[in-house]
Amino acid sequence: MPEHDDAKADAKATGAVTPQGSGRASKRPARSAPAFGAFVRKEPVRAPVRENTQANTPVGASTAQADGLRVETAQSWPADAVEVGAVIEAYGLKGALKIAPHAQGGKALLAARRWWLLKGREQPERHSAVRASAKVHGDSIVGQLAGLTDRDTALLLRGARVYVSRADFPAPEADEYYWVDLIGLDVANEAGVELGKVADLIDNGAQSVLRIEYPETGKDGKPTTGERLIPFVGVFVKTVDLAAKRIVVDWEADY
Incomplete structure (x- = not known):
């Protein structure tokens, strides 16, 4: 699955809000001002509720280890982890994940080498895995994690929140x-x-x-x-x- 790395080829892949250069709605002339963009969190698209008991089954340590996911703890979780998306569905038959990014284009998801996954609220399960590939797919990101090759296992991650270390964010452009x-x-x-x-x-x-x-x-x-x-x-x-x-x-x- 080819990685989407040409951010300028598609404005939606920038991960930043489109710069605005207009002034107030008044008669004063518009100034030549710098353009500011922001990585803005949005509510994730909610996956439809399905009668699928397997999708609600905890991932579990044995499954995680067998499929290339690394079990994490609160202590091993990166201090600079930032929530950047949510798993809404499995994609295809080979274990890819469909992610709803919190920012348009999912810039951080495309750049980070490792994704950190948190599922549940009261006693959340924590995992991480190396991102093998990722690409923009409409308003979503489709990503393949190393060692995750089975759709059924990918379904177990549905609803997990995806984090990326702030240190792995791509450098922002000027302004x-x-x-x-x-x-x-x-x-x-x-x-x-x-x-x-x-x-x-x-x-x-x-x-x-x-x-x-x-x-x-x-x-x-x-x-x-x-x-x-x-x-x-x-x-x-x-x-x-x-x-x-x-x-x-x-x-x-x-x-």
Whole structure:
């Protein structure tokens, strides 16, 4: 199965939101601003519920070892693991997995050498395996893990969340930032007014939006959390300094 490695051949394979360069809907001229992209998490596509008891059977240590999956523990799990997708189905007859990526194009899934799989919530089963190949397939990623050659075993992984070590992410292009690197950064405007911290990124289909949280006082006089939504586009986002953990925006506190 050939690996998809030509990200520029298809805009959907970039793993980044399409850069936006337009300004506000006003009469002022549009500025030549840098383009910002983001690796934005999306909700995985849910697999249809099927009456298939085998698909709900735990993978188990013996099955994992026999099929090339390495059993992991909380201690062996990488500290920088980032959830990047979810297994929605087996693909074909040779043990390939169909993954719903959390970011358009699944850039991190295509680049990482090893995938880490977490199945279950209360007492999750942890496994990892070397990615033998991966390619974009519509809105999904089809990946083959080394040693996993049986469809029935692949079905046992349905519903597993797929993680990749942050260190294995491909280097972003100029003015492109991964969402995981933006969470928690302080946000201030050009006048130095602190606006809060990045709590999340939202994909509205046209662009990414920073969701900023900040402390405020409610009508009852009690402390609460306020929210600001700032489009993550060059006309508003002036600088992103990951080292300083700070974003400067063209945005007023009373917007």
